Amino acid sequence: MTKKQYVILDRDGTIIKDVVHITKISDIEFLPHAIEGLTMMQEMGFELIIITNQAVIARKMCTYDDVVAFNEELLKHLESHGVKISATYFCPHHPEFTGECICRKPKIGMVKVAAKDFGFLPSQTIFIGDKDSDTQFGKNYGGKTILVDNGQYTTAIPADFKVKNLEQVAEILKNSSTKVM
Numbered sequence: 678m679t680k681k682q683y684v685i686l687d688r689d690g691t692i693i694k695d696v697v698h699i700t701k702i703s704d705i706e707f708l709p710h711a712i713e714g715l716t717m718m719q720e721m722g723f724e725l726i727i728i729t730n731q732a733v734i735a736r737k738m739c740t741y742d743d744v745v746a747f748n749e750e751l752l753k754h755l756e757s758h759g760v761k762i763s764a765t766y767f768c769p770h771h772p773e774f775t776g777e778c779i780c781r782k783p784k785i786g787m788v789k790v791a792a793k794d795f796g797f798l799p800s801q802t803i804f805i806g807d808k809d810s811d812t813q814f815g816k817n818y819g820g821k822t823i824l825v826d827n828g829q830y831t832t833a834i835p836a837d838f839k840v841k842n843l844e845q846v847a848e849i850l851k852n853s854s855t856k857v858m
């Protein structure tokens with residue numbers, strides 16, 4: 678039995694549709710195959726964690742509490758489908774509005790907090806996201822990276838794998854589970 682693996686998931690454009698500035702609970706719209714993929718990963722024993730940049734707070738488009746409430750609602754939706762997210766971390770900053778911070782992806786501040794909370798090492802992590810900042814985030818921390826290319830953003834940083842949705846992510850994890858990705 679190998680050590681537990683942690684899937685570090687981006688939120689917008691990875692699990693739910695990225696409508697660019699997500700602020701309201703009514704903006705929650707799951708991407709195709711997202712719930713199926715998360716279910717498969719959970720069944721394979723991966724621990725699921727969400728780490729997301731939420732500069733909408735720095736932009737004053739919504740409050741910190743709004744994002745907390747949004748994430749709670751999202752987790753409730755997922756739980757109703759049997760998917761349990763172990764924790765959610767977000768960065769409320771943006772350099773233009775609040776100055777530099779240590780947590781905005783691709784900086785690794787948030788995953789370091791998660792590593793402390795859960796006691797994992799870089800070798801136990803797989804980073805999933807739809808932007809270069811997500812791939813760079815995973816590389817900066819020293820984990821494996823999978824890019825979910827839903828067609829919304831152009832990317833240049835090569836991830837270890839590139840797929841179209843979270844179900845395809847789960848397929849990759851299933852096929853590489855024997856050689857411990």
Ligand SMILES: [Mg+2]
Pocket residue numbers: 687688689690691695806807808
């Ligand atoms: Mg995203």
Ligand SMILES: [Zn+2]
Pocket residue numbers: 768769770771778779780781
């Ligand atoms: Zn931050």
